[in-house]
Amino acid sequence: MSSPWALPKVAAAERGAPHVTCHSCFSLSRPEEIMRLSTYFLPTLKETPAEAQIASHRLMLRAGMVRQSASGIYTWLPLGLRVLKNIERIVREEQNAAGAQELLMPTIQSADLWRESGRYDAYGKEMLRITDRHEREMLYGPTNEELITQIFRDNVRSYREMPKILYQIQWKFRDEVRPRFGVMRGREFLMKDCYSFAMDYEGAKKAYEVMFNAYLKTFKRMGLTAIPMAADSGAIGGSLSHEFHILAETGESGVFYDVAYDELAAKDEIDLETLSKLYAVTDEKHDSSAANCPPAERLKEARGIEVGHIFYLGTKYSKAMNAVVPGPGGETVLAEMGCYGIGVSRLMGAIIEAYHDDRGIKWPEAVAPFKVGLINLKAGDATCDKTCEDIYRSLSENGVEVLYDDRDDRAGVKFADMDLIGLPWQLVAGPKGLAVGVVELKNRLSGEKVELSVEAALARLTA
């Protein structure tokens, strides 16, 4: 048995033998924290894989972020995972700020629970059904209303504990007939699903509004403009419902909206009152004779990617599953519910659709896998190596995440890879520049390049 972990022993046994450079033990013998591209698992592709049609899918494959494992099911490689975690972090922070509390439910659920709500039979083939060794019927959760309602009814015993807003960020599975567009319509996907419980309609409406606002903030932090649209409530049920769409040419939904939204979206604090009066709907709800439908010259038609969906559920599930709370007078009250979803993994596709060019991705800083790509144009050159490592340490100490391209490769390869993976800043250090005391700083989004001293570059990146 030979494993890389055995290498140090072998080396010790052969003490005195001339040192042999070995790539597998090289990294193990250097327990430092530098993210070096020479050892980082980043399988980029020069050519476009045949299966990818849209930009985000192509770029996620080419940039070494994901690999398809089966139709609509993906492995997240290190670079992709970092972005996924960043998106997740922003969603989590905004949910917490909105007063929601995080929990984690299982992916596998019992069919009996779904029979209580009547959805085990109603859901259809999109639900992946599984039988365990005891022939018990199980399922891989496509959503979690039943489970959360059970948790709620079993554990909340008084109106004094109300209201409650609970959420999780968990993998879901929906056996789509036709998965496509990479992670934008996968079968397995990461979703934030949140559920609110209140004593009455007013309480439910308040939770709905809080989430509505939280969603606008969440998407904005990722550099996206999301338009809330009156929408069909679909299979999940309920009456009040909004979809949040990112405008993109490759969007799957047709949408119509009042141009006034564009001006409104530019502001920091969005006035809900004004917003709620604006016309914005998906194509199936579009009605040019509607009272608030603007005249043709103020009506915009576009394509949208649905990244969030919120519902007022009423007592649909609390009634079916007997989720009641004793009120102040001892009476039993059915919980008024709402549910709120964000497609976390889909967002990554949506962000790339919004931020890319023909060379690659252009990450907004908030979700970028690293803030800075440090390019050493002449790895092995003592001055270049030392300068780069000093820059790396200095940035790290200031909390800036850096990916260091220390590969012994041609400049063109490095520039091309760095443009492809789309880190917001590229810091280029080469022998010619260093000879006159400068490095080059490039902004991936604007394409702007400046030559400046190492100190000035560090100051700019840590500002």
Added chain:
RNA sequence: CGGGGAGUAGCUCAGCCUGGUAGAGCAUGGCGUUUGGGACGCCAGGGCCGCAAGUUCGAAUCUUGUCUCCCCGACCA
């Protein structure tokens, strides 16, 4: 689920029509020349031609079945 297309080297694909030693470019490894925007030369490694059955002296190629993947449509975060 209806309609269409494709499975051949890590990736992009040719070869199939007309059956006869499995190919190219890129990628990978070695050597040399190079080195500030995806370099060049030479050499090398790499394939149950998706799987199964059939026809045939002989199948990547013909027939049947099957699995997988992609695209268009209907459905969904």
